[in-house]
Every structure is written in C-alpha cells, then in structure tokens.
Amino acid sequence: QESENEDVADMLNRIGDEYEQVSSRNGKFFFPKYANYGAQAGPQPYSNAIEEFDFIVVGSGSAGATLATRLSENPKWRVLLLEVGKEPSAITDIPALAASFQLTDYNWGYLMEKQDNIGLGMVDQRMAWPRGRVLGGTSVINYMIHVRGNRGDYKRWKALGNPGWGYEDVLPYFKKLEDYSVAYADAGYRNRGGPIGVQDVSYRSDSVHIFINAAQEAGLKYIDYNGRGSLGVSYVQASTRRGRRCSVENTYLRNARGRPNLVISTLSRVTNLILDGTTVVGVQYIKNRQYHTAKAKKEVILSAGTFNSPQILMLSGIGPKTHLEELGIPVVRDLPVGETLYDHLTFLGLLFKSNDTITINYSDLENPRSFISLVSNGTGPLTSLGGVEALAYIQTNVSREKDKYPDVELIFLGGGFHMDKGALYAKTFRITPKIYDALWKPLEDEQVWTILPMLLHPKSKGNLKLKSKNPYHWPKLFGNSFNDPENLDMKTFIASIREVQRIARTPTFQKFGTEQVKTPIPGCEHLVFDTDEYWSCALMHITGSLHHQVGTCKMGPANDKTAVVDSNLKVYGINRLRVADCSVIPVTLSAHTNIPAIMVGEKAADLIKDEWTEAEGRSNFDPRRNIKDA
Numbered sequence: 001q002e003s004e005n006e007d008v009a010d011m012l013n014r015i016g017d018e019y020e021q022v023s024s025r026n027g028k029f030f031f032p033k034y035a036n037y038g039a040q041a042g043p044q045p046y047s048n049a050i051e052e053f054d055f056i057v058v059g060s061g062s063a064g065a066t067l068a069t070r071l072s073e074n075p076k077w078r079v080l081l082l083e084v085g086k087e088p089s090a091i092t093d094i095p096a097l098a099a100s101f102q103l104t105d106y107n108w109g110y111l112m113e114k115q116d117n118i119g120l121g122m123v124d125q126r127m128a129w130p131r132g133r134v135l136g137g138t139s140v141i142n143y144m145i146h147v148r149g150n151r152g153d154y155k156r157w158k159a160l161g162n163p164g165w166g167y168e169d170v171l172p173y174f175k176k177l178e179d180y181s182v183a184y185a186d187a188g189y190r191n192r193g194g195p196i197g198v199q200d201v202s203y204r205s206d207s208v209h210i211f212i213n214a215a216q217e218a219g220l221k222y223i224d225y226n227g228r229g230s231l232g233v234s235y236v237q238a239s240t241r242r243g244r245r246c247s248v249e250n251t252y253l254r255n256a257r258g259r260p261n262l263v264i265s266t267l268s269r270v271t272n273l274i275l276d277g278t279t280v281v282g283v284q285y286i287k288n289r290q291y292h293t294a295k296a297k298k299e300v301i302l303s304a305g306t307f308n309s310p311q312i313l314m315l316s317g318i319g320p321k322t323h324l325e326e327l328g329i330p331v332v333r334d335l336p337v338g339e340t341l342y343d344h345l346t347f348l349g350l351l352f353k354s355n356d357t358i359t360i361n362y363s364d365l366e367n368p369r370s371f372i373s374l375v376s377n378g379t380g381p382l383t384s385l386g387g388v389e390a391l392a393y394i395q396t397n398v399s400r401e402k403d404k405y406p407d408v409e410l411i412f413l414g415g416g417f418h419m420d421k422g423a424l425y426a427k428t429f430r431i432t433p434k435i436y437d438a439l440w441k442p443l444e445d446e447q448v449w450t451i452l453p454m455l456l457h458p459k460s461k462g463n464l465k466l467k468s469k470n471p472y473h474w475p476k477l478f479g480n481s482f483n484d485p486e487n488l489d490m491k492t493f494i495a496s497i498r499e500v501q502r503i504a505r506t507p508t509f510q511k512f513g514t515e516q517v518k519t520p521i522p523g524c525e526h527l528v529f530d531t532d533e534y535w536s537c538a539l540m541h542i543t544g545s546l547h548h549q550v551g552t553c554k555m556g557p558a559n560d561k562t563a564v565v566d567s568n569l570k571v572y573g574i575n576r577l578r579v580a581d582c583s584v585i586p587v588t589l590s591a592h593t594n595i596p597a598i599m600v601g602e603k604a605a606d607l608i609k610d611e612w613t614e615a616e617g618r619s620n621f622d623p624r625r626n627i628k629d630a
C-alpha cells in the first residue's frame with residue numbers, strides 16, 4: 001500500500017487534479033484545484049480563520065523541532081510548527097526498544113524501489129527506508145548513535161562552494177546541541193549544558209570489550225570519534241540522558257512548548273506551499289479532514305526530511321521541469337529537486353561465533369528488574385542502543401583518498417538478528433523468511449556477534465521522483481546502489497569484510513574460540529565461500545539501508561546545476577522559502593545523520609535570526625542567547 005490513507009487519497013483523486021489560481025480574501029494564491037471544492041463532501045477548502053505567523057516550520061523532526069525552538073526564543077515572533085505525525089509516547093524513550101518503532105505508525109514505512117542487483121534477499125526485493133512520522137520526527141525512532149562526522153566531511157561540504165559550512169563553522173553548533181558525559185572525551189571539542197545528552201551506554205556485553213581490545217591489537221587507536229579525528233575505535237556514544245532517549249521532542253521542544261508564541265499543530269499534513277508568483281506567502285495543510293491555510297509574514301521553512309521536503313516543493317511546482325510537466329504540475333521554478341540522493345548501506349551477514357558466553361543475553365531485556373534499573377537509575381540492559389555497542393572508523397586499502405579519511409564505519413553488535421528469533425530485527429530489514437531460516441535460525445541458541453560495515457562515501461547516486469501529484473502518494477525512491485562505473489562501492493565493502501576478518505583473527509578474539517559463520521546465503525550457494533565473487537553475491541542479497549539519506553534538496557552555489565538551495569538554505573529563485581533538514585546536505589558524511597540534522601536546525605536558526613533581526617533593527621533582544629531550558 002503506497003498511500004498511507006487510501007480513503008483520503010481516493011477522495012482527493014475523485015475531486016480532480018487540475019491546478020488553478022484561487023482568489024481569497026488574502027489575495028491570489030496558487031492551489032491545486034482539489035483544494036478548492038467546498039461544495040463537495042469531504043474536506044473543506046479553508047478553515048474559518050486563516051492564521052498568520054512570522055515563520056512556519058513544516059516538519060518537527062531533528063532539524064525542524066530544533067529550528068522552531070530557537071526561532072521562538074524571540075517572543076516577538078509567532079512561529080507555527082506543523083507536523084503530520086502524532087505525539088510520541090514514553091515507551092519511545094527506551095533505547096533497547098529502538099527497532100520496534102519501525103513496526104508502528106510512528107514510521108512512514110517507505111520502501112526503496114526494486115532494483116535488480118540489490119535487495120535480492122528482501123521481501124519483494126525492496127529495502128526498508130523508514131522515517132519518523134511523529135512529533136520529533138526520526139529522532140524519536142532512531143538508534144540514538146551520536147556521531148558528528150569527520151572534519152574532512154565539512155571541508156568537502158564547504159569546498160563545493162558553500163561558505164559557512166566548513167568544520168570550524170559547524171563545530172560551535174555540534175557543541176551547542178550537546179551535554180556530554182562520556183568517559184573518554186576530547187574535551188576541547190565537547191560541551192556540557194546543551195539539550196542533547198551524550199552518554200556511554202551503561203550496559204555492555206563482554207564481547208564489546210573483546211572487540212575494543214582486538215581492534216586496538218589490529219592497529220586501530222582508541223579515540224573520541226566526536227573529537228579532533230575519527231579514524232579509530234570507540235565504545236558507542238549515545239544521545240541519551242539518564243539512560244533514556246534524547247529526541248528533539250523531549251529536549252528542545254518539550255521545554256519550548258509553554259511559549260505563547262510557539263504553536264505546534266500535530267496531525268497536520270502540509271500539501272503544498274502557497275505562492276504569490278515566486279514568493280511564498282504560506283502553506284496549505286490538511287487537519288481533521290479539512291483544509292487549512294496558514295500565512296507566513298516572514299518565511300516558510302521546509303524541514304519535512306529528505307523524502308518529504310522535495311515532495312512538497314514539487315507538489316508546489318518547484319522541481320525538474322520535465323518531471324513536473326509529465327505529472328501535469330504547472331512549473332513555478334525549474335530546479336533539480338530530488339536529483340541527488342546519497343544513502344548509507346550496510347552488509348548484514350558478517351557473523352562470528354564464539355565458544356564462550358560473551359554476547360548480550362537477550363532475556364535480560366525481558367527481565368522486570370531491567371525495567372526497574374532503567375526507571376530508578378537509568379542503567380541496565382534497556383539502555384542498550386538496540387544492541388549497538390561500539391563503532392570503528394577505518395580506511396580500507398581500496399580508498400583513493402590521499403588524506404587520512406575513513407571510508408567505512410564498523411558497527412559492533414554484541415548479538416544479532418538471531419537474538420529475537422526473527423521477531424523484530426530481521427523484519428525491520430525485510431529479510432525473507434528463507435534467508436532468515438538458513439542464516440540466522442541455526443544460531444538462535446549460539447553465542448554470536450555481528451559487525452555491520454557501513455559504506456560511508458558511496459559513489460552511486462540515487463534520486464527521488466513523485467509518483468503522482470496526489471500529496472498522499474509516496475514519492476518513488478531510487479537507491480541506484482552498486483551502480484558506480486568502477487564498482488568501487490562493492491570493492492570497498494569487500495575490503496572492509498577483509499578488515500573485519502583480520503580483527504576476528506587477533507589472539508584477543510581467538511582466545512574465545514572466534515570463528516566466522518560460514519553458512520552460505522541462499523542464492524549464493526554455487527559460489528565458494530569467502531571468495532570476492534561470493535561476497536559480491538551476498539552483498540546483492542542482504543545489504544540494507546541504515547537510513548541516512550541526504551541530498552534531495554542539495555545545497556550548492558548558483559553555478560552548481562545540481563543545487564536547490566544556497567548556503568543560506570534559501571531555495572533558488574523563490575522568495576521567503578528555505579529548506580533545513582537532511583535533504584540539503586550535499587555530501588556523504590562519515591556519520592549517522594541525526595546530529596548533523598540537529599546542527600542544520602541550529603545553524604538555520606542563526607541564519608534566519610541574523611537576517612530578520614537585522615531587518616527589524618537591533619533591539620535589546622539577543623537572539624543567540626543559549627537558553628538554559630532548551
């Protein structure tokens with residue numbers, strides 16, 4: 001089911017789908033025709049009052065909630081935050097349950113389009129591309145791995161022609177957002193007192209200590225990967241406080257909610273921008289099956305995420321001309337929206353057995369005492385980030401970088417998909433029952449740990465297109481993975497598998513009888529295990545996404561034909577419109593993307609405050625004060 005509410009979708013389809021200019025008491029607006037059908041049954045075109053705000057932020061995820069919180073620090077500005085999802089529940093704060101929220105309606109449930117050389121071991125050959133649809137967005141359903149990325153990532157970002165986005169520019173925001181308490185920290189790069197807690201995970205299996213020692217024995221340095229450099233190994237750092245999730249909802253937003261100038265509207269789906277020529281004057285959204293209009297005196301900022309910000313732009317006539325014309329959407333501005341999409345892929349089948357009891361004991365999670373430890377002192381098995389215990393950043397021998405720069409992240413799990421007997425983890429990755437039964441089922445009672453190698457800088461580039469002009473239809477998401485002309489993505493994966501094998505062969509691991517699981521993956525049995533050909537086949541079957549898609553509203557200078565926004569996050573050729581979320585990130589990052597998205601939200605707030613405070617004339621109000629409560 002590609003539309004999450006067929007009822008409304010059908011109704012919208014019945015109404016017809018021409019676009020037209022609509023006059024209202026507030027002037028002439030550009031609406032899809034189906035927005036203006038007051039005589040028919042169903043949603044009405046307007047709620048009674050058209051409310052007016054200074055700023056409208058669309059989407060309350062990692063970037064949007066951060067931005068709305070910071071903008072509403074100015075009591076003179078009225079800010080509207082629109083979110084299609086509902087409120088999260090206290091259960092989402094429990095780190096060990098992270099994976100389970102993907103199977104709830106807190107997840108949009110997007111799927112990558114079928115491709116013939118990847119996802120062969122996944123249901124319908126389609127990879128899961130989950131996204132949070134809840135107040136707080138994906139920060140409410142993610143795994144809470146706290147990573148900023150490598151200095152070199154931001155060097156590349158700036159070098160593409162984006163002043164203000166180099167490492168020295170963004171570091172103050174990474175510091176501002178955090179409140180760290182990890183034991184091993186590169187103190188000059190860290191900060192206390194920000195909204196997002198950063199902790200070590202209190203619960204660790206024996207296997208993670210062994211991994212950390214073995215990785216060092218194999219030559220990796222122990223590091224604070226959020227410090228000056230990120231090549232090396234470390235216990236995972238978690239976006240938690242007292243062992244519980246720090247989302248942007250329960251940190252930034254929850255403290256800002258009492259402000260009379262911040263209006264938060266959940267269950268509100270923005271369908272399109274309202275344009276007066278090429279100036280954005282507001283948005284149209286559906287709430288309670290009724291159309292509403294909100295006007296923005298200053299700006300609209302799209303923070304609907306990598307899939308939905310480009311969707312809203314295109315539904316509003318801002319996007320690739322030919323594509324919009326194919327769908328019958330009148331073109332307001334021809335821009336390469338959706339034409340860049342990078343993702344982080346991971347190989348799911350690198351499993352190692354031990355003859356000693358060293359891995360996570362899954363039944364600890366179900367023990368009532370674990371719940372008591374979490375509630376009473378924020379410790380215990382339930383603080384585990386869904387089994388993620390350590391990270392290592394490596395540069396494989398096929399990397400073409402001259403500088404020291406990681407090309408793969410190794411994610412250490414002190415367990416694996418076998419732990420829940422196929423009930424959850426394998427399902428979230430859409431592994432077919434045939435593959436689960438062959439590879440993981442025989443391991444259900446064994447001591448098994450897993451390494452997920454994550455390709456940091458894929459050479460393949462995907463894209464996003466609209467399926468139709470119906471706002472309830474999912475956009476089409478093309479990963480286009482493993483399609484780089486030199487096959488470097490596949491080669492880097494294979495090189496990383498060799499590195500992991502080297503770590504597993506260290507005396508430290510061998511003391512525990514460590515042995516790679518050699519069960520052939522169904523579909524690859526005809527190949528000799530552990531040859532490059534075997535791993536290529538395995539990669540085509542069980543490589544999954546780690547959900548770090550970026551780039552669909554790419555930032556770049558005016559002469560960059562792939563750019564949608566400039567370095568101030570402004571959409572080219574359109575007035576009073578910015579995008580602030582992962583979609584603007586123009587490069588692959590050596591990071592998971594929650595913390596970079598919050599950084600984008602923080603920086604967007606300062607860009608906007610600077611511009612409008614200047615315009616309004618400076619007053620005693622200091623828009624950059626670092627409020628204590630948020």
Ligand SMILES: Cc1cc2nc3c(=O)[nH]c(=O)nc-3n(C[C@H](O)[C@H](O)[C@H](O)COP(=O)(O)OP(=O)(O)OC[C@H]3O[C@@H](n4cnc5c(N)ncnc54)[C@H](O)[C@@H]3O)c2cc1C
Binds near residue numbers: 144
């Ligand atoms: C399962 C999973 C695990 C992850 N684990 C980690 C991790 O451990 N560490 C990490 O750093 N990153 C992780 N990530 C990635 C990271 O969480 C996301 O990249 C980041 O949160 C995205 O932030 P964003 O602001 O771009 O968008 P989002 O946080 O996705 O926010 C977009 C918001 O806009 C809303 N929206 C969309 N369309 C509309 C509309 N039309 N009208 C109104 N509202 C709308 C959405 O419902 C959503 O709330 C994970 C992602 C997933 C899916």
